[in-house]
Amino acid sequence: MSDPLPVITAFRWVPDFARGVVRDMRVRWALEEVGQPYQVRLVDGISVKAAEHRCLQPFGQVPTYEQDGFTMFESGAILLHIARTRTGLLPDDPAQAAAAEQWVFAAMTSVEPAIQDLGLVNIFEADQPWAEARRPISEARVRSRLADLSQRLGDQPYLEGLFTAGDLMMVCVLRGLTGTSLLADYPTLEAYVARCQARPAFRRALAAHLADFDTTPPLAA
Structure with missing residues (x-):
């Protein structure tokens, strides 16, 4: 059964x-x-x-x-x-699996908070009098994370060489930048997101x- x-x-x-x-x-x-x-x-x-x-x-x-x-x-x-x-979604080798899992946490704790903060400024708190002054600060935080991530990804197709749960979470987090032009300033990441979104499962x-x-x-x- x-x-x-x-x-x-x-x-x-x-x-x-x-x-x-x-x-x-x-x-x-x-x-x-x-x-x-x-x-x-x-x-x-x-x-x-x-x-x-x-x-x-x-x-x-x-x-x-x-x-x-x-x-x-x-x-x-x-x-x-x-x-x-x-x-x-994970390699069979325990060490490789652990390396993939670390990116799930990195996406949610190192990258997502900055993107969420920008979302607050652009959408949920856009009518607040301090929003315009805060936006450049929020964008700078996002750019810092994107620059680090882009450098680490380099010319690899995926974060650990093959698609894993870490890429799935990272791309879902990066999709939070939809409606902004920030990702376009990092061609490596823009291509990475497009590559993952082209997957039939996505x-x-x-x-x-x-x-x-x-x-x-x-x-x-």
């Missing part, structure tokens, strides 16, 4: 600027890379904060992951669980992610 399909949670509606970068994309892409079918349970701004969902995700966010009574939250942890329990994940969104916003409470 086959194991039940994993179930992940995702939003049924988000603003246009967030479509394609909500964190269920990371899990969808990982599952597509390892050839694992999955199911999606859609939540909205109310149900995601309800007690039923908070039993799975204490902070009222997405995604979550459930399979046969086992549950997880946090996209990085879910990604590593998928990579460690299925083939296709295209399938993105299509499924976008197809799940409602076309009209929810009514105000």
